[in-house]
Amino acid sequence: MSRLDGAIATITLARPERGNALGPGMVAGIEAALDAAEAAGARCIVLRGEGRNFCTGLDLSGLAETSEGDLALRILRIEILLQRIHxxxxxxxxxxxxxxxxxxxxLFAACDHRIALEGASxxxxxxxxxxxxxxxxxAGLVGDGTARRLLLAGASVGAARALAIGLATAxxxxxxxxxAAAxxxxxxxDAATVAALHARTRRADDAGDLAALARSVARPGLKARVEAYRAQATAQRGRG
Known part of the structure; x- marks a missing residue:
């Protein structure tokens, strides 16, 4: 769902019943909204989530009926979307x-201004x-060492910690x-100056990131690993 108000385009992830998880339809919808915002000359694009959660990650509904190849393609398309936003x-x-x-x-990390609401994790x-x-x-946001610790632990951090490490900007x-301030x-x-500044201050290895992701999804057993992780996470929530 998208709305244009002058130079500001707001794109809302609108599947709250699924935690606004990123499935193929959601990814395609964001791509279309970005197309429309750019065509309309938007100068600022705001991403929000409808309901209590911003976005809970990859949409795993229908996983049992999804082939390993289709699952890998869905994940690669998410990375391409993230690179576009960045x-x-x-x-x-x-x-x-x-x-x-x-x-x-x-998705949050790909944006310039990353505003965390109190209580976010x-x-x-x-x-x-x-x-x-x-x-x-x-790693570009929080530094190599902090990124490694976040990724290796897989544990959640609160909004205050996200601000302290540079993941959130407010x-x-x-x-x-x-x-409004952003x-x-x-x-x-002017738009040309903003575009030039973004181009010169952006440090990203898109090809390297995509290659690393492609290698990770190409490892045999992707679907089984996802299913095992989901089962473990469900069990942990049940014990909590």
Whole structure:
């Protein structure tokens, strides 16, 4: 779901019943909304999640009927979307509350302004089932050592910790003022200057990240690893 208000485009992940998880339809919808925002001349793109969670990661509904090849393709398409968002020649703002997990945390990390709502939690559990997704972008934000610790542990961190390590750029109870400030800054300079600044201050190895992800999903047993991880996570939630 997307809305354009002057130079500001808001894209809302709108599957709250699935925790706004990234399935093929959601990814295609975000791509289409980005196309529309760029075509309309948006200068600032805001990403939000409907309901209590920003995005809980890869949508695993229908996993039993999904082939290993299709699962791998879905994950690769998410990385391509993340690379597009990270490279956009306009200012991007993510407003995240609730659970911000897996590919959802990578989506948050791909944006310029990363506003965490109080009580939000962040985790990168992909390595738990063998995925190497978005690691270069994460390391660019928080540093190599911190990125390794986050990825190896797979545990969630709260909003205050996310701010302290550079994953979040602000922690607020209400994001309206922070979004307005980011949008004002985005329109203070002309579009060409913003695009040039983004191009010169962006440090990313898109080809390397995509290659690392492709190798990780190409390892035999991807679907089995995902199923085992999901079963383990469900059991842990049940014990909690």
């Amino acid at each position: 490279a956009l020649p306009v200012t991007t703002v993510a407003v995240a509350g609730g659970r911000v997990f897996g590919a959802g945390a990578d 962040f985790a990168f559990p992909g390595p738990g089932f063998g995925l190497v997704l978005g690691t270069g972008r994460l 922690v607020v109870a209400d994001a309206a003022e922070a979004v 949008a004002e800054a985005a329109t203070r300079l």
